[in-house]
Amino acid sequence: MVDVAKMEPKGKTARVVPTSSSGSNLLASVFGLKSTRKGEAWCENEHTTKAPDKSYEEDPSKPFIAKESESESSVESDHKKSKARVYSIDVERVVPKEKSDRKIRASGTSSSECSTSSNTSGESANGSKQNSHLDAKLVDKFVRNNRRRRKRKDAKSTLIKLCQCCPWTVPWSLLVVSAIQICTYIFNNNRFYQLLIFNPVLQHEIWRFVTYTFLHANAVHLMLNVIIQIIVAFPLETEQGHRSVLVVYFSGVIAGGMGASVFDPTHMVGASAGVYCLLISHVPHIVMNFQSLSHRYFRIMAVLVLCVSDVIYSIRHCMTKGNLQPRIGVPAHVSGAICGLLIGFIVYQGGKEIHLRIARYVAALLLFGWIVATIMYNVQVRV
Numbered sequence: 001m002v003d004v005a006k007m008e009p010k011g012k013t014a015r016v017v018p019t020s021s022s023g024s025n026l027l028a029s030v031f032g033l034k035s036t037r038k039g040e041a042w043c044e045n046e047h048t049t050k051a052p053d054k055s056y057e058e059d060p061s062k063p064f065i066a067k068e069s070e071s072e073s074s075v076e077s078d079h080k081k082s083k084a085r086v087y088s089i090d091v092e093r094v095v096p097k098e099k100s101d102r103k104i105r106a107s108g109t110s111s112s113e114c115s116t117s118s119n120t121s122g123e124s125a126n127g128s129k130q131n132s133h134l135d136a137k138l139v140d141k142f143v144r145n146n147r148r149r150r151k152r153k154d155a156k157s158t159l160i161k162l163c164q165c166c167p168w169t170v171p172w173s174l175l176v177v178s179a180i181q182i183c184t185y186i187f188n189n190n191r192f193y194q195l196l197i198f199n200p201v202l203q204h205e206i207w208r209f210v211t212y213t214f215l216h217a218n219a220v221h222l223m224l225n226v227i228i229q230i231i232v233a234f235p236l237e238t239e240q241g242h243r244s245v246l247v248v249y250f251s252g253v254i255a256g257g258m259g260a261s262v263f264d265p266t267h268m269v270g271a272s273a274g275v276y277c278l279l280i281s282h283v284p285h286i287v288m289n290f291q292s293l294s295h296r297y298f299r300i301m302a303v304l305v306l307c308v309s310d311v312i313y314s315i316r317h318c319m320t321k322g323n324l325q326p327r328i329g330v331p332a333h334v335s336g337a338i339c340g341l342l343i344g345f346i347v348y349q350g351g352k353e354i355h356l357r358i359a360r361y362v363a364a365l366l367l368f369g370w371i372v373a374t375i376m377y378n379v380q381v382r383v
Contacts, residue, residue, distance in 0.1 A: 171233035173242040174249070178226045181271065184214045185222050198257055200265035203378055209257035210250060215269035217326055225271040228306075232278045235299070236285065244347050245278070251343050252277020252336040258374040259335025268329050273336030279306060280340035281348070284363075288350020307337075342367040 184196075198212035199205075216222040229249075236245045256273020260266070282303050286296055293299070314328050323330075345363040350356055 169234075169238040169242075171230055171237040171242075171245070173237065173246040174229050174233040177246075177249070177271075178230060181214050181216065181222065181226060185216055185219070188215070198260065198268040200261055200267075203261060209254050212257065212269050213250075213253045213271045213274055216271070217269060221270060221326070225275055229271065229275045229278060232275065232282070236278065236281070239289070239293070240285065240348050244349075247347055248281050248340065248343055249274045249278055252339045255339035256329070256332035256336040258371070258378075260329055260332045262374055262377055263331035264329060266327075268332060270329070272329065273332045276333050276336035277340035277343070279303060280337045281344035283341060284344030284359075285348050285350075287359075288345070288348060288356055338370075339367070342370075 184192075193215060196208065196211035196215055198208050202208060216225065233245055233249075236248075253271070253274040255277065257268070259273075260268050280303070282299060286293060286299060290296060310333075314330060314333075317323060317328060318330075342363040345356075345360050346367070
């Protein structure tokens with residue numbers, strides 16, 4: 001029902017405001033919205049003081065039909081209602097209770113009073129806009145406060161702070177391996193050295209195919225391998241995980257020992273086979289994740305530069321010094337590189353395309369065949 005007792009005389013704009021105290025009428029009065037529900041129509045007329053049209057009253061026998069001049073489209077009305085509900089919820093959360101009570105009282109008194117001039121209606125519209133902007137600012141402040149509360153506490157350790165800021169994952173697996181290699185070099189003795197070195201005569205002691213990677217000829221040899229393997233492992237451990245990188249590394253170490261046992265059966269130490277395996281495993285990693293990787297062309301160039309520079313150094317060393325002092329285990333390097341190319345397709349995660357699946361199966365067959373052939377060769381030599 002509508003209260004028309006306070007309507008103005010002729011010649012002035014008359015606004016009929018519903019006396020219902022429901023939430024939708026209150027929000028409509030605050031935000032300047034028009035309601036299209038039954039029994040809640042806003043009637044404005046310039047030259048009449050008649051009561052509002054009774055067609056807006058609920059009648060169960062007749063369907064409700066709104067006039068075009070006094071109703072909006074359903075899409076616009078739903079949009080405005082939802083906007084009003086969102087603002088009301090956010091204001092209730094942010095505004096203190098006293099301020100919200102004042103706003104409700106002010107909006108209630110303004111809804112009970114009728115506007116008598118166009119100036120008054122313009123001021124109320126501007127006021128509603130200012131209130132909406134104020135509510136939006138309060139909501140933004142509320143969201144910012146929540147974000148501040150959810151922030152992590154500052155770490156006390158400088159290393160942990162560095163890890164939180166760095167976009168890369170710290171290569172913990174290769175750091176642990178490098179620490180073991182450094183400790184082995186520092187606290188080494190002759191008996192321990194002879195127990196871990198790769199010896200082709202003692203091939204039945206299978207741990208030597210792995211433990212030789214913890215031994216190094218001198219400090220320069222150790223530092224070069226440690227620095228390169230940590231740098232190479234940074235992106236791999238970030239994108240493929242610690243476990244996969246560790247599997248690839250030690251697969252290259254074993255492959256280097258097996259290759260040396262076939263093509264160069266001499267004593268051998270060093271982590272170069274595992275380093276080569278990690279380095280070349282970037283190739284299948286880039287191929288299987290080409291679209292999702294960042295700096296992919298830079299990675300390809302880095303792998304090529306490192307490989308070509310080491311090959312040039314090895315060739316020069318063999319030509320000038322006859323591969324002596326120090327002796328480079330070329331078969332172990334080549335075996336580790338081939339292993340990295342094959343096992344990268346098997347272990348690393350990537351796309352599910354058909355050609356990538358075929359590459360996985362082919363790499364698995366080639367690696368399995370190479371392992372079987374190497375084992376059979378070593379067994380025949382021992383017999």
